[in-house]
Amino acid sequence: MNIKDHLADYRVHLTLERNLSVHTVRNYLSDLKPFTEFLSNESINSIDEINRIVIRAYVSWLMSGRKTKPTTKSSKVGHERTSINRLMVALRSFFRYLTKEGRIAPNSLWKKGSRQSRTLIPKTERKLPRTLDQVEVSALLQSVKIRKPSATDLNSAIQYRDLAILELLYATGLRISELCSLKIEDLKNKHRTLRVIGKGAKQRDVIMGEPGRQALEVYLKESRPLLASVSKIKALFLNKFGYQLSKRSIQSMVRKYGLSTNNSRVHPHMLRHSFATHLLDGGADLRVVQELLGHSSPTTTQIYTHVSLSQSRKIYEKAHPRAST
Structure with a gap:
């Protein structure tokens, strides 16, 4: 199976098994688009080729290589760290699904509670939400x-x-x-x-x-x-x-x-x-x-x-x- 087939099955899993809303499913899959774009750039076609080195390269590309909003005047290179955190959360969820389904071998990088994938994510300052008095x-x-x-x-x-x-x-x-x-x-x-x-x-x-x-x-x-x-x-x-x-x-x-x-x-x-x-x-x-x-x-x-x-x-x-x- 190629990446697109896994993502199609993941959509069904999110919709039917996890019973998530259409909006939430769309957000999950949208946050995986940069990853599929990166894999295409690197000519990686099989899920089995993805390891810690690939993930580290992906994070590096998000930080300094990918154009955000390329069709607008506000286009820039590199995502904010908060955006990278969100994209990595979506990626972890996807790989935990693949592991649970037996489509990839268990890897401590995706294990729930493991800190290994977190070390790849840049630390961010947590901003306080803006409020009205x-x-x-x-x-x-x-x-x-x-x-x-x-x-x-x-x-x-x-x-x-x-x-x-x-x-x-x-x-x-x-x-x-x-x-x-x-x-x-x-x-x-x-x-x-x-x-x-x-x-x-x-x-x-x-x-x-x-x-x-x-x-x-x-x-x-x-x-x-x-x-x-x-x-x-x-x-x-x-x-x-x-x-x-x-x-x-x-x-x-x-x-x-x-x-x-x-x-x-x-x-x-x-x-x-x-x-x-x-x-x-x-x-x-x-x-x-x-x-x-x-x-x-x-x-x-x-x-x-x-x-x-x-x-x-x-x-x-x-x-x-x-x-x-």
Whole structure:
């Protein structure tokens, strides 16, 4: 079998056996494209030819030989170290699959828990996620100008929808993919909860505050009926044509309102970061925040404790009389 055959089988494995979403499968396979490009450049056709020397050469090529975004003006040579880490994670997963299926001999380089493959990956500084403070969040939410829609006023209907989305992103910490996939039946507005399907098809309930509940209630009563050109569509959030709102549309919408508050770098995931950080600032338990975010490991959630500490330090240095002496 050649590399393409192994990758085709790997796609089936990710989709059917691991039950990953279409988006996740696409990302896994996309992160393997540089590796197949490298193998083609080196005329390596068999999986059996790949060893530690080849992998080391691959990492070196990623760092200083491969052109990124070759068709754009921002093209450059070499990936960022964070990108290389992500590509190597995808490669490890692929080779562990090949080992498990008996297609290659066991190799400590790919063994789970082994540090051998990690020594090939350049170390990176872990950047703290960017967040909005509470004043900035309030300004973002207030930037949506609401007026009661008439039977034909789609612009006002869209503004009601936008406010509900912004309130929900901040109130629940949802990923943008989770928000897009919400259906009417997932909403339990009376109890201020949502049923969400997260990464790995894991189901969880998330809680929203009263402002989020009210914004959703108004959207469902005043806005969604105007947008729903297809009466049987189940998606919670709809575009102006009456179909499910896309991730790209939500990203553009959040960016638009961010620009209106002179904060040009706002994106949906920043509201997720802000949700987690503000909970921890308010004294929430780390395990509770982990559950609300849908993280499988508390290690992933711990990054927000560093953000919270960073915010605490700023407040301390501003407020304490002897902080700067």
